[in-house]
Amino acid sequence: MDDNLMEKVMEEVMKKMGDTKEVKKEAPKSSYNPGITEFVGTAIGDTIGLVIANVDHNLHGFMKIDPKYKSIGIIGARTGAGPHIMAADEAVKATNTEIISIELPRDTKGGAGHGCLILFGAEDVSDARRAVEVSLKELDRTFGDVYGNNAGHIELQYTARASYACNKAWGAPVGKAFGLIVGAPAAIGVVIADAAVKSANVDIVTYASPSTTSYTNEAILFISGDSGAVRQAVVAARDLGIRLLEALGQEPAPSSTTPYI
Amino acid sequence: MDDNLMEKVMEEVMKKMGDTKEVKKEAPKSSYNPGITEFVGTAIGDTIGLVIANVDHNLHGFMKIDPKYKSIGIIGARTGAGPHIMAADEAVKATNTEIISIELPRDTKGGAGHGCLILFGAEDVSDARRAVEVSLKELDRTFGDVYGNNAGHIELQYTARASYACNKAWGAPVGKAFGLIVGAPAAIGVVIADAAVKSANVDIVTYASPSTTSYTNEAILFISGDSGAVRQAVVAARDLGIRLLEALGQEPAPSSTTPYI
Amino acid sequence: MDDNLMEKVMEEVMKKMGDTKEVKKEAPKSSYNPGITEFVGTAIGDTIGLVIANVDHNLHGFMKIDPKYKSIGIIGARTGAGPHIMAADEAVKATNTEIISIELPRDTKGGAGHGCLILFGAEDVSDARRAVEVSLKELDRTFGDVYGNNAGHIELQYTARASYACNKAWGAPVGKAFGLIVGAPAAIGVVIADAAVKSANVDIVTYASPSTTSYTNEAILFISGDSGAVRQAVVAARDLGIRLLEALGQEPAPSSTTPYI
Secondary structure, eight states: OOHHHHHHHHHHHHHHHHHHHHHHSOOOOOOOOOSOTTEEEEETTTEEEEEESSOOHHHHHHTTOOTTOOEEEEEEESSOSHHHHHHHHHHHHHSSOEEEEEEOOBOSTTSSSBOEEEEEEESSHHHHHHHHHHHHHHHHHHTTTEEEETTEEEEEEEESSOOHHHHHHHOOOTTSEEEEEEEESHHHHHHHHHHHHHHSOOEEEEEEOGGGTTSOSOEEEEEEEOHHHHHHHHHHHHHHHHHHHHHHHTSOOOBSSOOOO | OOHHHHHHHHHHHHHHHHHHHHTTSOOOOOOOOOSOTTEEEEETTTEEEEEESSOOHHHHHHTTOOTTOOEEEEEEESSOSHHHHHHHHHHHHHSSOEEEEEEOOBOSTTSSSBOEEEEEEESSHHHHHHHHHHHHHHHHHHTTTEEEETTEEEEEEEESSOOHHHHHHHOOOTTSEEEEEEEESHHHHHHHHHHHHHHSOOEEEEEEOGGGTTSOSOEEEEEEEOHHHHHHHHHHHHHHHHHHHHHHHTSOOOBSSOOOO | OOHHHHHHHHHHHHHHHHHHHHTTSOOOOOOOOOSOTTEEEEETTTEEEEEESSOOHHHHHHTTOOTTOOEEEEEEESSOSHHHHHHHHHHHHHSSOEEEEEEOOBOSTTSSSBOEEEEEEESSHHHHHHHHHHHHHHHHHHTTTEEEETTEEEEEEEESSOOHHHHHHHOOOTTSEEEEEEEESHHHHHHHHHHHHHHSOOEEEEEEOGGGTTSOSOEEEEEEEOHHHHHHHHHHHHHHHHHHHHHHHTSOOOBSSOOOO
């Protein structure tokens, strides 16, 4: 069988296999609009952005939302909570909205971490929609320092000035530099948390582990302080975390998009 | 290479690939009996039905089961809780059993939802066995309005007359029409819950979200009221939910079996 | 197209497919050292063993570790908690360390069970490292009676003399024979727990189900007593459990390594 023939066969086969594998891969998320009023868009991590102009009065009560927020913006995802909360943090800075609630399911489609459900409250629907749009747009950036392979993931986040989403979710002091260090499996998280605080003079906001999260397999460190120090601590954790994850998984642990820190 | 040859190669290759993929697909669940007294049968969702004629006295205490129930029927599944609770609801109507407990693990084999462990209590083993048999039989129907794709799932349930399983699990008023609306990721659940209560005059029994479930990535609405109104609300949620799930997953979200509502 | 040709094509195709499938399979875990001080080794179950010689003083406080343990040994895994706790039990017997904490995330990479995060405390780093090394080495054995297929898993553990890890995690009486019986989905766990206590005269230490674990889909029985009786009960549960799991999954449920009980 000549090489040309073999190549042709392989091409055909791979095309067919590609078709079946496509289903398992995350579908490319162009923000296609299905023509539904509530739909705003989609993004990486099986993220969907939605808006409700006037939440039903009764449901409003059961959801325990402050009555003044007639309109809500919604960010929900299967994979990721950190990237979404950081994105929402930019959204509340940029719009006339408040964070109503942040919930953290145990998800990531079989991975070790969280999904999320974030609600923005607004008096006007255009503000709620804008907050969702800003969040969706930020996600490509905030997924930049999420590194993963078959064994787990590490996630780093950094902001020079934390706002109300970081405060609501993690108790970050508003207006100060803030960093997030996640390692999964949790054992890696413990070691990179230790490396982070040893590498720079930062304040620990809090430490979380499986028994204090949604039973995710993550250890998480939240730090605050001088912006240079926070960044340095996050970078130290990242460098060690990637190496440990690669040692465990015995394969590279690349960024989900493009690193930003 | 002529087309005939290519076709033959593809056929062979696909057959081989089919073999390897088969493992990942759910095995066909004919109710094959392994010759174990406790075994009743299996069903969709990696569901197993079991019965214990006389629960060991000591274990009975540790399981905190009312001593009068010597016999227990057991329904357990990796995927699905709603379909199983609806099925159990029919089973308690049809047999001389009571629901002892309903527990909701965080499962679905990497999906966004629950598995379940349902125990029926009976004074006589034949009643316990019968309850399990009825439940297993109902599951094909109650999985009918579970729609899923790579991005998540939505689930709808409706009964004209709720019984003790719906009451135990969800506080449904016994004897009244009852509906269940689930969306995963939870963001979709919020929007279809709102659409449901706006579409018909129904009573909200309760609303659940990741922080009040087993950290599943679902928002869930439980409704009660006039049977026509409950059905109408459920159908409105279903129509919107399927479209949103398809917009997020960019592929169809078909029924697991055959819709029944 | 002659058979020879077909075979050659299939070989090529399978090779290519093998490449892509390899990613999903667990990478072979030779204890390759990435040259990081904290790294001790890896093992089955996406397990990583790590050590911190001097935990940062501030982090120490946030982790609520007794100040006398300057050094900590860390065992973390995506899949398995029972095998790791049993391994840690041997490690505390063999070294001058104590168990600081055992946390049980909801993990197993889409499976029905737990992952783990186990911390050993030591005054000297060589003790902490030794405890991690012993644990990693024990894992091949303690995974021996973990049986799994597409439908779930069962896990059995047995020790003639429980030590402090079994005590910390499960309340096992120190110095007595101890057994662990896990079935997933939980329905199988209930039935094999009942079979175990009926087969021999053992004491129930406790019983756990989804609502009292990290929402895993497992029912778990912990037993203690005469070593012959505990072993007999565990073996009875194992024999029934494997048959039920195979009936549900309609495929064999082999041991993860080599049975030891």
